[in-house]
Amino acid sequence: MKLYCDPISTTSRPVLLFIAEHGLDVELVHVDLMSGGHQDAAYLAVNPNGLVPFLVDGDLALGESSTILRYLADKIGSPAYPTELKARARVNAALDWFSTQFHEYYCLFTCYPNMGVPHGLDAVTGQSLMAYGRTHAGRWLKVLDEHMLGDRPFVCGEAMTVADYLGASFVTLGELADFDLSPYPNIRQWLTRMQALPHWDKTYAAFTGLVAALRGPAQAAA
Numbered sequence: 102m103k104l105y106c107d108p109i110s111t112t113s114r115p116v117l118l119f120i121a122e123h124g125l126d127v128e129l130v131h132v133d134l135m136s137g138g139h140q141d142a143a144y145l146a147v148n149p150n151g152l153v154p155f156l157v158d159g160d161l162a163l164g165e166s167s168t169i170l171r172y173l174a175d176k177i178g179s180p181a182y183p184t185e186l187k188a189r190a191r192v193n194a195a196l197d198w199f200s201t202q203f204h205e206y207y208c209l210f211t212c213y214p215n216m217g218v219p220h221g222l223d224a225v226t227g228q229s230l231m232a233y234g235r236t237h238a239g240r241w242l243k244v245l246d247e248h249m250l251g252d253r254p255f256v257c258g259e260a261m262t263v264a265d266y267l268g269a270s271f272v273t274l275g276e277l278a279d280f281d282l283s284p285y286p287n288i289r290q291w292l293t294r295m296q297a298l299p300h301w302d303k304t305y306a307a308f309t310g311l312v313a314a315l316r317g318p319a320q321a322a323a
C-alpha cells in the first residue's frame with residue numbers, strides 16, 4: 102500500500118497516526134503542499150483532486166481521510182472501526198459530523214485564514230471569515246464537549262475509534278489560530294488522551310513546527 106500525504110496536512114495526520122499506532126506496512130509518499138507538489142502533473146495523474154491524503158492499495162485508489170481510516174481499520178480488523186451495526190453507525194455519524202459541520206466552521210473559517218489567507222482569499226475576506234468562524238464555531242465545540250464527549254473518554258464512548266483520530270486532528274488545528282479551548286474541559290481532557298498516544302508527537306512534529314513559526318512573530322509583537 103502507498104499513502105500520498107503531507108504531515109503538514111490536517112487530513113493526512115489522522116491517517117498517518119493510525120498507520121503508525123498500528124504498525125501498518127504502508128509506503129509513505131510525501132506530496133509537499135507548501136511547494137505545490139499536489140498540483141504536479143505526476144500527482145494529478147494519481148489523484149485528479151490534487152488533495153492529500155490518497156491511498157493506493159493494488160487496484161484500489163482511495164481519497165477522503167475518513168474513508169481511508171475506515172478502510173485501513175477494516176483491513177486489519179481493528180476495533181477502532183467496530184463491526185456491530187449500531188456502534189459502526191455512531192462512528193460513521195461522528196466522522197461525517199467532523200468532516201462537515203465541524204470542518205467548515207472551525208477549520209475552514211476559523212483556523213485556515215490564520216495561515217496567511219489560503220485558497221486565494223484577500224486579507225480582508227480572510228479576516229471576516231475568521232471572525233465569523235470564531236463566533237459560530239462555539240456551537241459545534243459545545244456539542245462536542247457536552248454531548249459527544251461529556252464524561253466519556255472518547256467521542257463514541259469508552260473506546261478510541263477512527264473518529265477520535267480524525268476529530269483530534271481537526272480540533273488541534275485551533276492552535277494555528279490561538280483558539281481558546283479553556284471553556285471546553287472535556288475536549289481538553291480528550292485531546293490530552295489522544296496526545297498521549299506513542300506516535301502522536303512524531304506524527305504532529307511538522308504541525309507543531311508550523312504553529313511555532315506562525316505564532317512566534319505574533320507573540321513577539323504582543
Ligand SMILES: N[C@@H](CCC(=O)N[C@@H](CS)C(=O)NCC(=O)O)C(=O)O
Pocket residue numbers: 110111112113134139151152153154164165166167200
Ligand atoms: N475531504 C478531504 C479533504 C482533503 C484536503 O482538503 N486536503 C488538503 C490538505 S489538509 C489538501 O490537499 N489541500 C490542497 C488544496 O486544497 O489544493 C479529506 O478529508 O481527505
